[in-house]
Every structure is written in C-alpha cells, then in structure tokens.
Amino acid sequence: MKLSRKWLNEFVDLSDVSDKRFNDEMTLSGSKVETVEREGAEIKNVVVGRIVEMVRHENSDHMWVCRIDVGREAPIQVVTGAQNQKAGDLVIVALDGAELPGGKRIEAGKLRGVLSEGMCCSFAELGMTAHDWPHAAADGLMILNADPELMAKDPGPGDEITGVLGYDDSVVEFEITPNRPDCLSVIGLAREASATFDRPLRLHRPDVRGCGGSIADLVDIEIEDGDLCPRYTARMVRNVTIAPSPLWMRERLRASGVRPINNIVDITNYVMLEYGQPMHAFDFSCVEGNRIVVRTAREGETIRTLDGNERKLTANMLCICDESRPVCVAGVMGGANSEIVGDTAMVLFESANFNGVSVRRTATALGMRTDASSRYEKGLDPMNTIKAVERACELVELLGCGEVVDGVMDVIARDRAETVIHMEPAGINAFLGTDIPAEDMYAYLARVGIERLDDSFPDADVRVPSWRGDVLAMADLAEEVARFYGYNNIPNTLTNGASTRGGFTDVQKFERSLGVSCRALGFDEIITYSFISPSYYDKIRMAEDDPRRASLRILNPLGEDTSIMRTTTLPSMLEIITRNYNYRNRSARLYELGKVYRPRADGLADEPKVLSLGAYGDGIDFFGFKGAVEAILREAKVGAVRFEACGDNAAYHPGRCARVRAGETLLGVFGQIHPLVAAAYGVEAEVYAAELSFEALCAVRGGKPEYQPLPKFPAATRDIAVVCAECVTVGALEDCIRDAAGGLLREVTLFDVYRGPGIAPGSKSVAFSLVLRADDRSLTSEEADAAMKRIVAALNETLDARLR
Amino acid sequence: MIKQQLEAIRAAAVAAMEKAEKAEELETLRVRYLGKKGELTAVLKQMGKLSAEERPVIGQLANDVRAKLESAIESRAALIAERVMAAKLLSETVDVTIPGEPRRLGKQHPMYQVLDEIEDIFIGMGFEVIEDREVELSEYNFTKLNVEEGHPAREWSDTFYFTEDSSVLLRTQTSPMQIHAMETRPLPIRMIAPGRVYRKDEVDATHSPMFHQIEGMAINKGITMADLKGTLNEVVRRLYGEDTVTRFRPHHFPFTEPSCEMDIQCYKCHGAGCPTCKGEGWIEVLGAGMIHPKVLEGCGIDSSVYSGWAFGFGLERLALGQYKISDLRLIFENDVRFLEQF
Known part of the structure; x- marks a missing residue:
C-alpha cells in the first residue's frame, strides 16, 4: 500500500512529523513501513521560467534561442528545438547543473555555436506521462500557463518546479499484514496514524445533493449467491461528461501508484484508495435488460476483460451479469462490453462486498491479480460499501461530471453480527506481563474505534467496529x-x-556423536533435498x-526432478558427488544424516534417518572406505560387527559391496558404486557409498564401556601363513582361528594376501599375526605352540588351508 | 728426574688432548699415556728406584698427573660429543615452511553449525529439542494452527500435496510440531523444534522449495508476553553479541495473538541505515507471539489456566547472514570448496 502523506494530512494532521519519525512510530505500532520515497527527489535545479523573447537560431532552421527569466537578475539564454512555445510563456527550465530522473545531468554548453545555459523540458523529461498531464502537449514543451489548474498555484520565474507540479509528496510504502485489509486505504492508515500519534482523526462524511429521479426505476439488482456476495450497493449517474480528472486528483492517484484515466474511472480508483473499498463503474447503456445479477458463471461463458484479454469463465467464478451475459468478473476486473468510454452518458457505480477466498481463487485462476482483487481477497468490511458509493457520487458532483440519480440500491444477502467482547484489564495485564491502568487500556482501544458499551469498571463490554x-x-x-x-x-x-x-535425549546425543565421527574421518556434511525424480531409481x-x-x-x-519423496538416500548422495x-574437485568425502520416506497405509510416511557416506578421489578404494565405516561403528561401540559379500544390490559393484550386520541386526550396505551407475551420473572415478540405518545403529550402539585392565604379563606373538582356495574368505579364516585358539588369543591381524609364483593358481596365501596372552601368568612357549597347533589343525580341517 | 719426566708427560699429553678433534684420536691418546703400556705407566715402573723419602712425594705427583689426564680426556670427550651432536642436528635441519602432510577434518554444514549453536543456547535454558514428521496432515499444518480453510497458504500453488483432498502435505512450517507437543507432552512444555519445511518456491538466490525452520515454545501457568520478550532478547544476545539492540514490532500470524516480529539493530551501521539493512537500520530476525487461545484450546489445553509463547524463524537466512553467504543455492549445492570454508 502506497500512501501519500499529503493525502494523509487531510485526515490527521502530521505535517510537522518528519518522514523518519513517521516511519519509525508507524512501524512500531504495527504498520510496517517498507520504503519511503520523496516524489521528484531525482529532480534538482529545475525551475519555472518565463520566455522573455525568442529568436531563430542562426545556424539551424528549427531551433530557437530563448531568453528566459528564471528569477535571477538577468534572463538566461536557452536553445531549444521545441516549437510550441511563444514569448511570455511559462516553461520548465533545467538550469546549468540540473538533475533529471534517470540520473541525467544538464550542463551549460554550446548548441551549434550558440551558448545554452540550460534546457527547456517536457513533462516526459521529468519522468511524468500524458496521464499525469492530459492537457499538455504530448510532444513539445510543457507550457504551464496553458493549464489553468497550474496557474491557480500562481507560479513565478525561479520557483522550484516540483512544488509547482505537486511533485513533492512523500510516498510511504507499507507492508500491510493480511489481517488488516482496512489498512489498505488512506482512511485506514489515517486511523492507525491518529492512534499512533494520538492526534484527532478528521473523517469526512460524504454529502450527495442528487438530481431527483429514482435508481429503483432504472435498475434491478439480484444476488443469486449470497455466500459469495454478501452485499451489493449501487448508485447511478446520468448526463455524464467524460474528461480528464482535476490536477489534485491526478496528483494523489499518481502518488499512490495509480494511472489517471478519466474522471469516472479515476473516481472509482480514488475512492478505492481512500476508503479501501474497490469500486466499479459500468456504462449503463451496455447493461442489457437494466438488470444486474450477481451469479457464478455458466459453463462456456467468456468475457473480454478491460485489459483486452478474452477470459474463459468456470462455474466457480463469481460474475456481475446483465440480463444475459457477464459484464464484470466480480472483484477482479470489469468487462470491455460495459467499459467507460468517451461518450458514456449513464454510469452505474458498484460498491460491493465479495467473498475473499472466491475472489482470490478467481483472480489466481485467471492470472490477473488487480488492486481490487488484492483488497477483496483479504475479506473487506461489508459496512463500507455505502460510504464508498456515496463518496464516489459526491466526487461526481464535485467534479461536475454528471448528475447523481436519487436513491441507493443496497442489496444485503448476508448480515454480519457485530462483535462484542468482554474486556478484563487485569487479565490483559496478566497475559502481557504489564501493569497498565484500565483507564489507559480503554483509551488505547477508543483510539482504534473500539468503544465501551457500559460504564462498569474495570471490566466492561466493548464493541468492535465493523x-x-x-x-x-x-x-x-x-x-x-x-x-x-x-x-x-x-x-x-x-x-x-x-x-x-x-x-x-540419548538418541540426539548419539546423532551428534555420529557427526563427530564422520568429520574426524574427513567427511564433510551435506544437506540434500528430500524429494527426487522417479527416474533416479532407474539411474541407480x-x-x-x-x-x-x-x-x-x-x-x-x-x-x-522433485516429485517423489525418496525411499533411499543414494541418489541424493550421488547427485552431490557428481556435482x-x-x-573438478579432485576428491570428496561426504556424509548426511537424512530421512527417507516410506509410505504408510494411513497416507503418512515412516521417516527413518539414514547415515549416508559418499567418496571419490584421493586414492579411495574399497578398504579405505570400509575403514571409515569400521571406525564409525567402533566409535559407536557397536559389537559383533560382520561384513557379508553382497552381490545382489544393483547399485553397487557386485564384487565390491558388503552388508554390515551387528549380530543379526542389518545395519546397511556399502561398497563401490556400480560402474554403470557411475557412468549414468557421468562420473568416471570410482565412487564409494554407504547407507546405514540410523535406527539400527541406535539399537546396537554400545553404552558406557567397562574398563579392561591393562595386561600385566607379556604376550607371545606368532605369525602364520596359510595357503587356501581363492573362495575361502579372510573372514572365514579369522573366525576359524578365533574358534580354535581358545582363551589365549588376543589379536588376529591380517598382514598379507599373496597370489603368484609359488602359489598354485586358484589359491592364495594369507598371513596373519597372532597375539596370545594369559591374564594371570607369563605364557610359556609350550602353551603358545600348543595353541598354534590347534589353529593350524583347525584351518586344515575346516577350510583346507595348509601351512605355507 | 722422574719428577721432570712426569711434568713433561703431563704437559705433552694435555696439549695433545686439547688438539684432539675426534673421539678416536682421544682414545689413542688415552692408550698412549694412560694405557698399560702407556708412557705414564712406564714412568711409574721406575718408582722402585726411588728412595723411601721420595717415593710418597713422587707417588702423589704421579696420581695427580693421572687424575689431570683423565679429567682432560673427559672434558675433551664431552666437548667432542657436543660438537658431533651439533653437526648431526645441523645436518638434520628441515625447511619448516614446507607444508605438513595434508590432514583435513570434515566440516559440519554451516547451516547445522548455526543450528547447533541455537540448540545449545536453548538446552542451557532448560529446553528440549523435538523432531517430528515432515509428511504431515493438513489438520496439523494448518487447521489446528488457526489457519482457516481458504487461506492462501493452503493453495496448491503454495503447498505440496499428496492427496487430492488436500489432507496430506509436506509441512510448510515447523509449527505443526507445536501441536504434536501440546497434544502428547505433559505440561509445562519448553521445547524447540528444528526441521525441514517445504514450500512451492522455485529455486533462486533467496528461495528453495525445501528449507529449514526452527520453532520454539513455552507453555505454563502465567507465561506472559514479557517472558517471550525477555527470553528472545537473551537468545538473540547470545547469538548476535551481548550489546545487540532489539525491538519488537506488532505483526500477524494466525496462531499467535498478540503477534510480533523481532528486529535487531543493524550490526553494520548501528541503526543509521546501510545496504545490509536495506536502509532501515534494523534487520528482522524472527516472528513470535503469545500462542493463540484457540490453538491451545484445540489441543485440549485450558487457555484460562495456561498460556504460552512461541517463535519461529528460517535457519537459512540466519546462516546466510552469519557467514555472509550471498546465495541460498550454495547451501544445497554442497560444493566441497564451499563446505571446507566453515
């Protein structure tokens, strides 16, 4: 909402309040000021000049050399190419060093050898349009003395032009919250300003003389759908003369960001800005059957709106219709079929109340949010329709552009009850944590029109204005x-x-600790979208x-690309890896603790979290990546961790993928991404990824560890290398060693896997380093040897692995 | 005679030792003078020829000479060892400006760093952190938050829906977590609730269809708007610095009444107006208010007994501001060159 401070002053005198103070105080009382602009702020050093004499330029067949009185001791000389001026005219002169909108600077200089100490301007050069100055020449200089309204201001040579043209208003742009559509008007904001500064609000009561006749004889109005149109108010004007509206009205419209068009249209806009009540004017000669019907559109109906577009209407769109067809999309835009034109003689002013949601949906569906619809959509005061239509008619009489027919058509389909609230000052103080005297509270309420209904004190009933x-x-x-x-x-x-x-909670702490582990391992945290494309499933x-x-x-x-909720985090991780x-980042180590969304029978989703890891580059390989997974599990104190080859997850390399379990609990899967998947993403490097269930990790994570005494007795270290078939896994060998060793084995560490000369094809040599130790004595070499014998025998028997 | 010989040996030996540069040279000298076949030993073998009066005198002298030589060897050896060590250390000198082996810890995403900071502040004030579902019922996202049917936020142009009847959606705000907390938790409640939220906004420098909010709420008997202000002032001072100046402006949210927005005075210009605060002198940081009695009642809480405050704000904007990140897209792009900066 753009507010002209000059206009505001008509209702509450704040002429002594600076823009800064106005903005601050209005903002703090709830009317947030977005910006404040001083009209004409870009214009500097531009004044009124009187042409003293003008002669032809000696070197040009179209230029004039004018001597112009700009209020100085002597006239200045200005060269111009314009032709519509004559000696004695008052013109706009940009002096040497003047600034014009768009950052244009005017400096004295020579034009074809003749000194020009400035420039004579058109309104366009001041950033204004023919809508602002309908009486001025469209091309050529703006001749001030040709406009009686301007001459009424008695401009003289040297006067600042912005003041003369009324281009010196402060325009304040407010952010109005949707609950306050009343503030989308000068009067609404005046009421707020009056309350904010505690100054009197001077409201004007429209007064219409009328010219006799009766509107009831001229038009029938029927509301078919009272939910969508609770109230429809109308008045008629006859013998209309369409003309530009007066300067003062044009100035206010311009300051409010509305383009002046003609007196009748401008009146509707002026009233909308002043009262916050959108208005529409119909050329009544185009309303067939002298009937207005407020109804929803019928199947197949169309309307050409004022912007010239043909609109298809649907059955939920409320329209203002005549006997046979829509003439206006209710609350949105009028129809071209009843537009105010140059020879319009009879006008029907509509001032109606429409259902906000309906107007918003219609406007959205038609893709045309207008000043009217953006007000209606917030739900307007149905009591405002009369005031607004009266004001419009008053302005018609003031502008002398028509005769107002007596009588008002006011069709009320739905009445709204007034709101009465029982006010308890003590309760309000308890709620706010304040100690405000009850008298003060009632005074604050009165400022915004909330009046006490009785004299009881401190509690009383108050009535809320409509x-x-x-x-x-x-x-x-x-x-x-x-x-x-x-x-x-x-x-x-x-x-x-x-x-x-x-x-x-413990789970939240665990979640944080998982992040710490990932970062300690060099993984950066990422945040990915929860929604993906269904095609990503094919991609993996x-x-x-x-x-x-x-x-x-x-x-x-x-x-x-963002159409389904992911059930796996892998595509998200791969997308970031790919990016x-x-x-050309040489490597990346990434993690995310994000949700997946599994559809549930009730329509909602299970939303478990998944710890995703991803990596490429810097020589990462399966075991480097596995080491990270193992370290995370170790930090989480997960016991009985097992890795199983997993050849059936198509996203991963069939020979380099593992399932991780803790006991019987499946924690997740990790490995090298299948080269075909990597290729689908356009990544030529080896990519590794892990998907670990956060829920499962939570379930198997260890608690506070119990201290294990440090060894008091020396350990015996034995190395062992066995040759076994290729298909025997290191894990199986390890398990066998542990099972056979008895209680003395403390560590088994793989230190070599060898294939090549000396080893039969299809076999491999696997070497472990074993640490044996007893807690209560130094181990004898006989004991250690006995354990080794058992191990060798077991390896031999169960896995056909022979000592190398 | 022997006396002169001893004196001569002493002088020659000490002189030679002081010239020794290496441990081996010193050892040769030790053998030559003090060894079994050494010069001193040879002289001492002549002791027998001495008279009974001379013998103790010369014996004493000989011992002195021996001690002298031993100590000379010792101190020379120490000196040599010192030089050897110095030479060794010199040869081991490294160029300390050569970079260390690359070791990089991973980084927490900047947005979650900011979130952690906020969580820690509230945890310190006795709050809990709760999470809840993102696929949400319209009832919780809107209706129970006093967002009536027909409200623009409910439109399909603004909110992502899963069902034709608009009953299941992606939550557009973290506020439904307030409702879940009110319905399931015993009173009093003090909680914050961060999480992902979704709105139908095309991606640009300031918009993303998915972003994060954090919600906070306290419900108890006798909670006042003064409590809301005091608590938020405290939080904001912890986040933005102790001397942060704040102000509260009336605003509108369907689920709070009175509602407000909280501004901090611009940390760049201190209120004078600059590009950072778009000339306003203030920067909006969050929206808040007293929980609407209708919302409390809708969750079965007697609003004549209990009251509460709530606040909410977007995390991305806070993170962007704190780290001076100019484009929201960077947050979700996850470029490691971006991530490693934090």
Missing part, C-alpha cells in the same frame, strides 16, 4: 492495548515457572519390482 474483523476475543484486545502501549515498553523477564527437564539400477519404488508422490510438484566431480 472494519476490524480481525478483533474477535480477549487476546486480540490485548494486542491492541500492547500496540499503543508499545511492545517495547513491555518488560523483559525470563520465562519463569516450574522447571522442565530439558537437555538432549533399482529393480522394477523393488518395494522401495513405492514412494509418496507429490501431486503438484515444482517439476519431475563435485563436475566442478
């Missing part, structure tokens, strides 16, 4: 009191009362019948 549909209960009154008492005068206290337990080679393909689908996604790869 334009404050947002005030419904005590809490709303508390806000009104707080606004004018000042939010910043409310004390600051720390939230007291019974204490709560607070603190992170997920089987057609994989249950994870059942994903929640967004019915109105931004696009295919880093494409950015």
